[in-house]
Amino acid sequence: MSEVYRALADPSRRKILQLLREKEMTAGEIASHFDLAKPTLSGHFAVLREAGLVAPEKVGTTITYRLNVSVLEEALLALMDGFKLGQSKEKLP
Amino acid sequence: MSEVYRALADPSRRKILQLLREKEMTAGEIASHFDLAKPTLSGHFAVLREAGLVAPEKVGTTITYRLNVSVLEEALLALMDGFKLGQSKEKLP
DNA sequence: TCGGTATTTTGCTTCTTAGCGAAATACGGA
């Protein structure tokens, strides 16, 4: 679960997740939104995969990534839960 | 705002935040919960300060840190918002 | 003013990570 924090720490990876929120995309399609070399993006994909945040689906020679919403949601909720956030504020008497 | 992600990326810093969730503590008091040297913790404090996640209050020679809940909450909510999470699931017809 | 305590700053070393180009892998079509 700690891999999720690591994955979210990098701006490029957060942008990838944002992109995938709209629709699933192939690796190359994602790469076209960045000024980074393909191998660099490939590395980011690996980190996101290890965190379980994205799931690859290989069709022929292209790999389509889709956002694993539940994992991201779980992670954020766990964080908020850990800090006891997001629940109703104490009522002022 | 991006400093928040960086701050959350390190396990020790997350633990510091967890500790401060219970009650505010002095730097030394926090340090006693770790197996790390004081300067190392001091570095972590600096990162958390820059992210606005903790606020130092100096009284005499001791510095008490308190969790800045709102910043943390804002950051997590922003994240969830950015991913359109946390809002009611689509109803199955 | 001197000594002691609390904390940070400084100057390192080491580990990790992001980045790249080049090579490797995998697949589909001609």
Place this chain on the structure above:
DNA sequence: TCCGTATTTCGCTAAGAAGCAAAATACCGA
């Protein structure tokens, strides 16, 4: 089978971050 496309793996370099010991800073009390 050979070629082209899509993607990853393989070194490598450079930047960043975490760790420490030692020194600096700041404050209090005697």
